[in-house]
Amino acid sequence: MSEISEHIDQNETLIEIKNLQKAFNGNQVLKDINLTIKRSENIVVLGKSGIGKSVLIKCIVGLIQPDSGVLKVFGREVTEMNQKELNDLRTRVGFIFQGNALYDSMTVRENLEFPLRRNKIMKDTKLINELILDVLDSVGLLEAIDKMPSELSGGMKKRIGLARTLILKPEIILYDEPTTGLDPLTAREISNLIVKIQQKYKATSIIITHDLNCAKIASDRLMILHDGVFKAKGSFDELKNSENSWVRSFFETV
Amino acid sequence: MSSYSENNSIQTFLTELGGLSRFTVQFFRELFRPPYEHKEFLKQAYSIGLNTLPLIGITAFIMGLVLTLQSKPVLEEFGAESWLPGMVSVSIVREIGPVITALICAGKVGSGIGAELGSMRVTEQIDAMEVSGTNPMNYLVVTRVLSTTFMIPILVFYADAVSFYGSYLAVNLHDFISLPLFMNLAFDPLHFYDLIPATIKTFFFGFAIGIIGCYKGYYSEKGTEGVGKAANSAVVISSLVIFIMDLIAVQLADLFNVFMR
Ligand SMILES: Nc1ncnc2c1ncn2[C@@H]1O[C@H](COP(=O)(O)OP(=O)(O)OP(=O)(O)O)[C@@H](O)[C@H]1O
């Protein structure tokens, strides 16, 4: 990376994780996690089911308290933040839940309004409306605005979940399996959408996925989580052609 | 083996009690902390009323009617028929109205809250609220507990009124008695030291229904069966707590009566 040609911002460290540990009732899920992410970098995390990928990104937004280690986001230690600081952090860090987590008692419009109104970022109804239309347009679901989540298909729900996160224009986006459970075509659309969002919003992201296609097109760097540590790191092609057959096994398709 | 399982159930009872107490403390801490969610509170209160009004109405009406019809022969034997409205009204106001309303609300509102919060927990909607900068304790729990606490007393008044009307119709099946005269006879033995303890305890019933439903839902286990369990145990525990509270309330009301007379 030629430092002179890049904008100075690009070297700013947004997430710094050192020696992070987390156990649930004696089950040591995260043992020694180390990760540094710079602005506009896109990291893909691979790993078997139940290995602790979701736990890792939930720590980053303060949904789960780690047991020990350094966990700095925007240079500030997350575990030491008070409620107000956490709320500020959470408006800057978007989180896409594995199961979408759309509020099923609210329409799509109300789902999207919720983070805006709650954070008192915006009161002007006209502006809010414009923003909602804009963000729905970028996920290509303008027609769903007055539907209830139960009326949407799986892929549509993923997009609305994405839209609800994007509406706050977060600097960091954490995606928890954005393409899981979708057909290959829709999965590819979502992956392309992620790349589009990265470019449009200049977002930094961590993407948890089992979808190699998504990993390939959306990642700058890949990490493989296993046994509570990152067992392998590198670009998609590096890991795919790794000498280690265990690493290669993640990239084998039928 | 049996002592082991006994130990176990005592242990789960105690952990449950500890968890519920901690949850209650947390509730009071959030109660006075802004933001105040009036909109969500009104929405909840409205839906509680809407959902329970018909059921409570029918039950209360039948209770008033049946109670009157069943007491009538006994009082007739003593030639004390004119006491009928008064006797029925005292049992309705003191006991039947509050307890029937609370039990119906435990079954309908408590289980509803348990299931709703439980499914929000399981599908990570509560986490989603938290990451969009909303305190779910404040937005979901405080509003629901407050709305049950204030709605149950109102529903009890409504149940009492409907019960009185049922009783009035029952008296009129055999004799003729005008509504003003009936009301006169019904209210005559009621004193404010009947009304005050009876009203106070309904606030506690409402609070218990709300806080237990929220607690079970908020800490629901993951998975679909967790939601069912949350709803189910919300009803069982709050019904039990209502009876225990009623027992305590009777003792306290007696003391109150002694001092006031
Ligand atoms: N809140 C919690 N309490 C107790 N254990 C938990 C909790 N959250 C996660 N775990 C445990 O931590 C481990 C890792 O879970 P996690 O959800 O992070 O897996 P994952 O890598 O995201 O898997 P998947 O790909 O299936 O989503 C699991 O064994 C899970 O049981």
Ligand SMILES: [Mg+2]
């Ligand atoms: Mg996961």
